[in-house]
Amino acid sequence: MKINNQRIFEGRNIYSHRKCIRLDVDLEGYCETPTKDIDGFNERLLSYVPELYTHRCGIDIEGGFVQRLKEGTYLAHVCEHTIIGIHNKLGIDIKYGKAREIKDDFYYIIFEYKLKRTAILIAELAIDLINSIIKKKDINFDERIEIIKRVIMEESIGPSTKAICDAAKEVGLPIITVGNENLYQIGYGKAGKRFSATIGNNTKGIAIDIACDKMLTKELLDIQNLPVARGEKVFNTIHLLEVVNRIGYPVVLKPQWGSKGNGVFVNINSEKELLRAYAEITKECKEIMIEEYKVGNDYRVMLVDYKVVAVSLRKPPYITGDGVRNIRDLIEAMNANPLRGEGHEKPLTKVKIDEELINRLSKLGYSLNSVLEYGEKVTLRGNANLSTGGSAEDYTDLICKENIEICERAAKTIGLDICGIDICAKSIAEPLYENDGIILEVNAAPGIRMHHFPTIGKERNVGRKILDNMFKENYSNIPVISVTGTNGKTTTVRLISYVLNLIGFNVGCTTTSGVKIGNKYIHKGDDTGYNSARSVLLNPEVDIAVLESARGGLVRRGLAYDLADVGVITNIREDHLGIDGINDMEDLSFVKSLVGEAVKDNGYSVINADDEWSLKVLDRIKKPKILFSMNENNKYLQENLKLGNPIVFYRDETIYVKNRGKEYKIASAEEMKFTMNGKLKHNIENAMAACAALVGIEVDYCIISKGLKQFKSCEEDNRGRFNMFDVNGVNVILDYGHNIDGYKVVIDSLKNLGLKNITGIIGVPGDRDLNTMKEVGRISGDFFDSIVIKEDKDLRGKDKGEVASIINEGVLSSNRKDLNVKIILSEEEALRETLKLAKKGETIIMFFEDYESLYDIINEFKNKGTKDLKSASI
Structure with missing residues (x-):
């Protein structure tokens, strides 16, 4: 079996109102071979894709497809189910598919999809799996499944984007994916609003640039007397030590341009630690900040339209000893939690064992092989970002009005209508000024997963708030x-x-x-x-x-x-x-x-x-x-x-x-x-x-x-649709009729108008069937006084002169012995020659392919008698 062609439908289509892919496949001689006649086929297929046991198939009972396998079904049908089954194996819930014969060994297979690249890889794997079973060859099935899992991670939309898209669907607004770079548009035309993650349609580019520069953000907040940590940008080791002498230990080192807690070293308490951290951070970045380290809880305050809409208490990932397992095993057990996944695929992210984590354990006196005593707790990260394994509790109802005001002032200072403000404070319920709290960062494109999926507390629909902000709660779209x-x-x-x-x-x-x-x-x-x-x-x-x-x-x-x-x-x-x-x-x-x-x-x-x-x-x-x-x-x-x-x-x-x-x-x-x-x-x-x-x-x-x-049937209003021109007393009509019914309605119109001495310049696109070509010739032969047969420039797979010859057969079948028939393949030359011979009072009807060139020819002939050409406004 092999794929000859594929079509990807990104919306409603003739097969389904869901996104679908059509594969045109060649069964390579197996079109009449049922599965029961292929040695070991059913057993091997089910061992690779046991999800097929649940497929109901046309029998509509649990195990219906397996029953069909045993009775003997055909490979296109098997391929359809295998594609769906592999999707299910990977946690992608799709159900729709069908397989239909085109001719002999050629079939098409339709199946719905959620992720385009993933679906194509799954389809290719399904076909390779079927081929390997038939040929009794090994296949690196598990390895390819792992590759597809990585593609799923890359291709899946993030939780923030998904939350906004879900909110749009709830209010009946359509969503268009623009390109492959996480850009989306909700609504059409003038009503359309574009967003990328949580960067909304109204978010200012300069505000994003400011927020990305943590030093500039700090300076702007400080100017507005908002609480920030003391610190500054450092340029070398000497400058670093000078600054730390002024602000004192403990301190934080972090990139001036950074996100998601990457490259941040916290709670540095000595010169030795500081120099080691500085050496480490300068491997990755050159622009570095040092700040005083504040002890307190890590809060994220989410603002939309400069208003506080959600608050979370973020906690770094930690493990608790059981006196038996080592730290590595405890981390693996924590990552086995079904709520934890790779990247942003689930409410929580798995904790990666990396150099930063190992260094932190070393600083605390542990290694990955250390066995913690029962009840002993070890914090694995120095930050509480969800992207590094942290968790969140909803604190929206606990933030005090003074801190709401501080956060809203901060958002307006930076100019970010949608932002996430990181705060360090003993309690978000008390004013920052009174409990030594500070604003750590103002983040553009903040993640909202923590608010939608808190570990503890109430879910906050921030995606809907962002949608409200973009549309100002007026969910109208342009008419289509x-x-x-x-x-x-x-x-x-x-x-x-x-x-x-x-x-x-x-x-x-x-x-x-x-x-x-x-x-x-x-x-x-x-x-x-x-x-x-x-x-x-x-x-x-x-x-x-x-x-x-x-x-x-x-x-x-x-x-x-x-x-x-x-x-x-x-x-x-x-x-x-x-x-x-x-x-x-x-x-x-x-x-x-x-x-x-x-x-x-x-x-x-x-x-x-x-x-x-x-x-x-x-x-x-x-x-x-x-x-x-x-x-x-x-x-x-x-x-x-x-x-x-x-x-x-x-x-x-x-x-x-x-x-x-x-x-x-x-x-x-x-x-x-x-x-x-x-x-x-x-x-x-x-x-x-x-x-x-x-x-x-x-x-x-x-x-x-x-x-x-x-409205008029003229070149300006309805170009190419029964446009009539007076060319020095000769009626010339241009019409786009190109099928049997199109010719019939034009001929009926000519009859109703009572026009006489009519020459038809006729032709049909080359991809029409023989019956259409001959029938157009026949009905033209029955009506027109003379006929010129021409061909389109685009022959659509036919040889030059082939279409004209077939149409001529149809014309001759009309049995009109007095009919004058010419074949002039170029439609421009056909019109020129016909106009040269035309007499006043006669009519030429041309069924055209290229309006522009014919309009120019009409203009050329008209100008021989007058200076200007105007189509009849009729």
Whole structure:
């Protein structure tokens, strides 16, 4: 078995509403070999991954998968369960997976994941394990498990980040991971707030720099008459001894730039100790501080928005002797506590046996082999940082008002809205000035694990406080409207965006023309996928996101957003069949339904009630719906109305909305210029889809009406969608139709307009199936007076001339002997040659790939007769 390809879905996707990975695998001849026929397979697999005993599988009983193994199941299915089982072995709780045949030995396997790099390594291990069992070879399974454990440590988000993300999920805000450096954004567009650990959206960079400089922090606090330890920066041994003579023993040596208690030497009581510590610390850093050492308890005071929100008493790790075990064994026993883990993975951190710990034991007269008497207590660290094994007790309710004031003044002095202040005092319940207490440090990006998981006392939800500070308790997000379907997506997105722009919103939208923010394109191209949507969602200037969500993006990457306020399905018609595993209309409707499903509980799914395949996904969509139809009496429309939902319909050549017992006239076909007096029926449908989406986000009906009446089928408003130009008496129409239904609606529009002597310049993308290519040729041959067949520049895997030849077969099948057919492969040359021969009153309809080049050619020909070119504003 081997992996041929992998796809990583970072959000909702066509397989699941959870993050998933798809593996395309080759079973290399084992597609029909059940596990019961592979000698020793089941026993060896279960010995490596005993977690499989708990898998229920399709039988839905404990041990169901093992039963399937014994009966004989197939390797793709086994691989799926093995991947999930190894996740479970490593403490990662996932359950979802499935395996499906592509063809013969080729299968795809889907499984949910929590950590991306970890999941890929687990998948590779699962496949290698299966191969090793089949080939009866050894595998370094345990060693690779240990490697994956280290990757889990690196990849897992820290407890502070997790606390803030959990708080965001509780209030229904989406989270985007930005890059791989612990940067996150909560919310989209203008509402988005970015944070890294506990550095919030409002935290000042200069304040972080100040807090990182412990000497500068001390000086600023001292200027404000806040209690700090006496001391200063030292530059050499002589200076060190001069300072200690002034402040006296005991003292502390620490880096000027440091964190988490690293490199700090405390309670130094003699010159010998001092020089030894100085020699040690200068190995790692050059900028060093010396301070007087204060005896007292170690408190951490947490502030958010310059206000005290939590207080902890921190205690260094210690062991208590039992008269039997040595210190090393006692440390190992302490680390075996299930609450202790590596790094920040659990409430407490394991104590590492390092040089600093050994030196401390030596100073106390012990070694790792020393056996402590029963009840004898030894403190293992000179600091109480949780990252070095310390513990914490909640003291939030005990801090006195004087110390609250001191801490809040200190935070404002440094300018840190979110900070952790370290205090040394006999009691936090008494004013620092009265019990010789001091501020040790003001920390940027303070860890909040101790407040969420105190060893003793009440948990404090500091993550929620930080979220409150970022959003000022206004948990609103920008609206997201997502539009999918086979045809009409781009026009619908443009209509929605046009109306929202009238209101004054700065709209971020994605279409086949590019990514547009307000009235400016920030990128031009076919931008209907995951990355384009993310560029809008991460843009801090966007008020509303309107996203065209095309099939390709949904299949390859899934949704870039979590849930939309409105999900629109314009229609589901035949297109893209045979591509990406989408073999029939049922497959296609399954893909498109994702946009309708991924909608907020208080949002709407907009569905075309006249479209057969759109109606077939209704049962998959559990959220409220707004249906639209050309027929007011459509039964699905009326059923939706009875449920209390809005409907949009077309009656007497006018669009109406019914909502909450009232009927509203929106616009007539005559008033909507882009429908050409209702002759472009597909644009009436697009108008209703856009109207329904706008109703879904509660846009005023008068504004909707105004927008639909002002929008035009011109180059400025709806580029490339039935744009008509007068080129010296010749009608030239550019349209992006590229599938069977797209051709049909354009031909119907031409019939409705009563145009004569029409030349069709036709083509189809090279990745469409043979039936589509031939059918486009046939329906073109049945209607157009003459035909020019061209090809796209991007042949999508076909040979030059191959697509044109197939389309020509379809044209010839129309059996029109009088039909003039040419093949000119370049679409630019096809338009040039056709324009050269065209006569006044004739019409050219071009189904294009590249709008820009054709627009330039039209301009060139037009300028032969006039100085300026303007597309008809119709």
